Amino acid sequence: MPLAPPVTDIEKLKDHPAIVRLSAAKSVVLEDAKFDRDEMTIYIGRGSIRDACVQLRDDPACPFNFLADVTCVDWYPQEPRFEVVYHLLSIPNKERVRLKVRLDGVAPSLESVTSVWPAANFFEREVYDLFGVRFDGHPYLRRIMMPEDWDGNPLRKDYPVEGFR
């Protein structure tokens, strides 16, 4: 089964329910979109991730009401260095979408979505702990996996796999 090349033209993808909803909302900055291996990825501007999540959750046609996962990818030494990744699932429509926010390497931070889905609580704490990305507005942003007094963020690419300490 040969791989189809990814579709990155946002014009060709405008029928996808998530893109329809997000492009209609004025407050959401839609940077980019990609359809690859049957999965939809939408790049959102750093300032509007919370608005985008609210829009998608409250979409009457296709409500993406379930936050499956929040994680992060470190593209060190490229800039923008971090990509925070949100996986949403629409339980009524059985549809998935992936939202991404690109962040710079210096003091990365973005708005928390815990006010949209409380589920983001542990996921965002994990990203904060292991990548050092701050989530503004998170009610309890503390380390979750590593000890409280740990130095560094283990999943960053400039953190060695072996030989630390």
Add this chain to the structure above:
Amino acid sequence: MAHLNPLPTMDAAEDRTMILNMGPQHPSTHGVLRVILEIDGENVVRIMPDIGYLHTGIEKTCEAKFYQQVVPLTDRIDYLCPLTNNLCYVLAVEKLLGLEIPPKAQWMRVLMNELTRINSHLVWLGTHALDIGAMSVFLYCFREREDILRLFEMVSGQRMMTSYFRIGGLALEPPIGFFDRVRHFLERFPARVDEYENLLTGNPIWGMRTKGVARITAEDAIALGASGPTLRASGVDIDLRRDMPYSGYENFKFKVPVSQEGDVFARYICRVQELRESNAIALQALDGMPEGPIKADAPKVVLPDREKMKTQMESLIYHFKIVTEGFAVPAGEVYQAVESPRGEMGYYVVSDGTAKPYRVHMRSACLANLQLLPLMCEGKLIADVVAAIGSIDIVLGEIDR
């Protein structure tokens, strides 16, 4: 609407309450979960789970391994359903590669997965009942679990850390007599489930300890990211095997048990019914098991047969290259979700075009389910905390990774 736990510190608010540490070495926390409780007499005022005691950095380790070397690591994440972890990871990598898997391998994967689900639910049922005080159920459940572990040992050589699935198919052809032994087990198993139900379902003590305890509404469960039987017990009808099928699940007929009550008893009923459904799926997989190869036709990815490797130069070259250099995976990213015994297990694999994964992230169903705990326990009795923890079926290896 579900609430968060916005507590900066865990100090007793008034003199009348006290702080109690439960765990990390507490038999009812199923591993090393620490729960900090603020109690007022017998009532729980606040509860805060504290995790991370089993954090081993598996996601970081994966980045330093070849794609095929990650498979044994995935076993260690959730040690009660190693084959589900194997499946989720290999499906993600196969999706990245665009590999087509032969039907026999797919059906074997379904069969092994349903046996794993039965295995995991049996451990859950035994320990959960033990926590609440029904000691004998544990012995019944582990009797059948032992049979399943023997089946795993027969097929893969290992009782628990099976690593039986490979990228592109299966590790080994199932041995002669394996299917007969599986059938022997599956045909007797529904009567065994009846035995568990005789012990518990109509038992008034069991009912008093579980009915109406730790109730969760559907809205709260969705908002807090619950999945699997925990979500279905609150009346949300979703099962990834049926709704977003993978690995040939669309060929199987099964019911998805859903309860409306959302309490500990409803979660118990959902899982016990899932035992029967898994048994039925496994029987269907046995009956319809296709013939044919167990590995995909992709010499650059799948290790050649031992026989060919020793007699044919080309196979030897491929074998040498896969073992020493791995195989390059086209750049891209995939989120593959499967229905694990505990809920939605997801593997997010990012490839940068080399032979090692750039990033592997596991979406842990238990981690999300654990967030329900404050909602379940606050304002309730301290004895029910144990029932609530047991009912969400946590595995700390998966939570901490």
